[in-house]
Amino acid sequence: MSLKNEEKDKRSRLILFFVILALLVVNGALIINLLNKKGDIEEITEEKEDLTEDVMRLNGELEALDVELVNQKGKNQQLDSIINIKEKIIADQVSQLRKQLQNKNLTKSQIARLEEKIRGLNGLVMKYEHEVDSLSKLNDYLVDEVYAKDQEIIKQKKEKDEIAEDLSKANIQLDIAKRLEVQTIVGTLIKERSGGDKEVTKLSKADKIRVAITIDNNPVADKESKVCYLQIVSPEKSTLHNAQKGSGTFIFNGEKSLYTLKQNFTFNNSNEKLTFYWEKSPAMTSGDYTANVYCEGVKIGSTSFSLK
Numbered sequence: 001m002s003l004k005n006e007e008k009d010k011r012s013r014l015i016l017f018f019v020i021l022a023l024l025v026v027n028g029a030l031i032i033n034l035l036n037k038k039g040d041i042e043e044i045t046e047e048k049e050d051l052t053e054d055v056m057r058l059n060g061e062l063e064a065l066d067v068e069l070v071n072q073k074g075k076n077q078q079l080d081s082i083i084n085i086k087e088k089i090i091a092d093q094v095s096q097l098r099k100q101l102q103n104k105n106l107t108k109s110q111i112a113r114l115e116e117k118i119r120g121l122n123g124l125v126m127k128y129e130h131e132v133d134s135l136s137k138l139n140d141y142l143v144d145e146v147y148a149k150d151q152e153i154i155k156q157k158k159e160k161d162e163i164a165e166d167l168s169k170a171n172i173q174l175d176i177a178k179r180l181e182v183q184t185i186v187g188t189l190i191k192e193r194s195g196g197d198k199e200v201t202k203l204s205k206a207d208k209i210r211v212a213i214t215i216d217n218n219p220v221a222d223k224e225s226k227v228c229y230l231q232i233v234s235p236e237k238s239t240l241h242n243a244q245k246g247s248g249t250f251i252f253n254g255e256k257s258l259y260t261l262k263q264n265f266t267f268n269n270s271n272e273k274l275t276f277y278w279e280k281s282p283a284m285t286s287g288d289y290t291a292n293v294y295c296e297g298v299k300i301g302s303t304s305f306s307l308k
Contacts, residue, residue, distance in 0.1 A: 180226070182301025183216035183271065187232075187291050189307060190277070203286050203307045208277045211291050213301070215265075215272040225266050229259040229294040230276045235287030240278060252294060259294070 100110075189206035190197045200206050211230055229250050232240045239258040241247040249256045261276045286308050293301040 178221045180300050181216045183214040185303040186212045187305035211276045213274045217269050230261045231292040232260045233290040
């Protein structure tokens with residue numbers, strides 16, 4: 001009996017030993033599994049933290065892109081239009097990438113692809129900035145060129161105005177040079193006779209006043225038909241005037257003036273001689289008379305003569 005009990009106890013202890021050993025193996029496996037899961041959890045947590053940092057960093061890079069492309073606006077309307085188009089392209093791509101980064105379940109490979117897109121977008125911005133900078137420099141060059149041409153036009157206009165002014169002065173000087181002048185003016189009293197007119201000294205014996213004029217030569221004056229106006233002024237400072245005898249008005253210094261007689265003549269630069277006759281009237285008195293001669297709007301001579 002005792003021998004059987006001993007064998008039974010041995011068998012029981014052996015079974016218990018294997019049970020305990022099995023439990024130890026199971027527990028060891030469980031502990032190893034728990035440790036592996038803890039490591040996986042820590043690795044996942046760390047990876048998520050890394051992903052979160054990557055997302056934040058990429059968002060920061062997008063924020064840096066979400067600004068004006070260049071500070072060249074306002075200089076040129078056409079350049080502003082180009083800048084606005086390129087900014088719209090960048091803004092649209094930034095908006096799409098920002099929406100993708102808002103996904104909380106992004107994987108590392110997805111973040112890597114987004115990062116690659118952002119790098120490409122950065123390169124696109126740099127390319128656009130280079131293009132706009134080149135256009136801006138070209139615009140500045142064109143502005144400078146236009147300014148230079150404007151200055152050249154202003155300079156040419158100034159030179160042209162100076163030439164015109166010089167020409168105007170020259171024309172004025174030429175007009176002055178072309179003016180006729182009276183060489184001699186002689187006023188006398190005439191008594192009519194059948195054998196010929198006779199000069200007298202007293203107004204009471206005279207029938208007419210004769211004014212004889214000799215035009216001085218002028219080689220630059222135009223050889224053409226001209227009109228000479230004679231104005232005889234009485235001692236009372238009034239112009240002898242009678243429309244029925246050929247008197248009238250002419251323009252002198254922009255105003256109408258009376259003339260006593262006028263005569264057409266052709267200037268040939270040959271000391272042309274003109275003679276005017278004015279019949280004596282009862283209203284005429286003794287005293288100093290003045291004879292003024294005008295031609296082409298200019299006073300070309302004057303003399304005084306005394307009638308007794």
